[in-house]
Amino acid sequence: MMDTSREEQLVEEYIQEEDLEAAVKLLYALIVKLARQKQFSKAEALRDKLLETDPTALTEIIKTAEIIEEEKIVSMDKTHKEIWAKFYDTLTSEEASILYYAMKQSEYEPDQVVFQQGTLHPKLYFIDHGQLKLTCKERNRETFLGRIGEGDIIGEEMFFTNSVCTISLIATSLVKAHCLDNSRLSDWEKQHPALVAKLNDFAKKTNRASGFLRNYQFDRRHQKRHRVTGKCQVQIINASGEPMGRPFYGELNDISVGGLAFLARITRKETARMLLGRRLRIIFDLPLESLKEPLDQPGTVVAVREYAFEDCSVHVKFRHPLGQELLDGLE
Numbered sequence: 001m002m003d004t005s006r007e008e009q010l011v012e013e014y015i016q017e018e019d020l021e022a023a024v025k026l027l028y029a030l031i032v033k034l035a036r037q038k039q040f041s042k043a044e045a046l047r048d049k050l051l052e053t054d055p056t057a058l059t060e061i062i063k064t065a066e067i068i069e070e071e072k073i074v075s076m077d078k079t080h081k082e083i084w085a086k087f088y089d090t091l092t093s094e095e096a097s098i099l100y101y102a103m104k105q106s107e108y109e110p111d112q113v114v115f116q117q118g119t120l121h122p123k124l125y126f127i128d129h130g131q132l133k134l135t136c137k138e139r140n141r142e143t144f145l146g147r148i149g150e151g152d153i154i155g156e157e158m159f160f161t162n163s164v165c166t167i168s169l170i171a172t173s174l175v176k177a178h179c180l181d182n183s184r185l186s187d188w189e190k191q192h193p194a195l196v197a198k199l200n201d202f203a204k205k206t207n208r209a210s211g212f213l214r215n216y217q218f219d220r221r222h223q224k225r226h227r228v229t230g231k232c233q234v235q236i237i238n239a240s241g242e243p244m245g246r247p248f249y250g251e252l253n254d255i256s257v258g259g260l261a262f263l264a265r266i267t268r269k270e271t272a273r274m275l276l277g278r279r280l281r282i283i284f285d286l287p288l289e290s291l292k293e294p295l296d297q298p299g300t301v302v303a304v305r306e307y308a309f310e311d312c313s314v315h316v317k318f319r320h321p322l323g324q325e326l327l328d329g330l331e
Contacts, residue, residue, distance in 0.1 A: 002033065002039060007026060011053075012238060029320065031068070032064065035064075035071045038075050047065065071094055073097060090202070095195040102180060105178075106178075107176050109130075109171065111172070112171045114171060116168050118165060124180045124199075124203060126180075130174050131153075131171075132172060133147050133170050134147070136167045153203050160182075161304075163276075163305075223256035223258045226256070228260075228287075229242045230284065231284070232252050235282075236280060237279045239282065249264075250264040252284055257322045260297075266312045270305045280299055281299075283299075286326075286330065
């Protein structure tokens with residue numbers, strides 16, 4: 001890694017002497033040299049310094065941005081680019097660079113679990129090499145759904161809709177993949193909305209997991225759900241069952257023996273995402289003559305889905321299932 005401390009000190013001296021022309025010239029040379037050596041973070045930091053030093057040095061500012069971008073594109077893994085060429089062809093050079101350098105390369109040994117059904121794993125995987133199997137567990141029965149491999153994308157539902165894994169993914173050979181964490185998503189939605197839209201569209205069209213689920217007629221919500229209406233009081237609790245903050249209210253949407261869904265007005269997507277995996281205590285009424293007092297059910301948020309007009313659908317799995325005979329009265 002190139003040491004630029006001496007040159008950076010010289011830049012500061014030029015600035016102190018108000019010799020901006022010399023400072024810009026040296027910064028330009030440093031940025032180009034660092035970009036050629038693939039030290040992109042350092043190059044971008046010095047480009048910010050260039051912009052701060054002389055905002056009127058437009059030629060140097062534009063040229064250094066182009067050089068950094070070009071070097072980033074050239075430095076991308078060629079095999080990965082070839083496998084995903086159709087997708088990268090839909091992106092601008094800037095979008096391709098932002099996406100690629102936000103991803104991490106991962107390797108998995110045979111029989112290694114990539115993600116497990118029922119866990120939080122908001123990542124999107126681009127499979128570059130190897131084979132994996134998709135499985136699901138329903139009523140204590142493990143079911144093989146299908147295989148994916150090179151050129152497949154997986155994790156779209158968890159990445160974009162803030163839901164827990166409804167299937168498991170396990171390597172059956174040595175697997176190499178590029179992985180994107182959805183911690184980037186919130187910033188990208190504001191700064192690079194076109195990239196998010198393209199990524200979402202591509203993931204939905206390419207993700208074969210949903211097809212496997214349909215083929216095997218796998219109902220991920222096998223318990224019969226009943227439409228219900230009415231208010232519910234929701235309290236976030238800690239692991240000991242103690243309340244955290246003030247309760248809020250939602251509108252019941254549906255219920256099964258294993259859980260319920262309610263609608264809530266949540267204005268910020270970040271807040272909605274923070275609910276995922278949280279323990280809740282929900283107090284609600286059902287239109288049943290046999291029910292003498294409101295139900296008080298602890299549970300865990302397993303999915304949060306965003307809708308128009310700032311409404312969110314919050315899906316909760318009960319800690320203790322209800323009796324089916326209780327819900328039979330709703331029919």
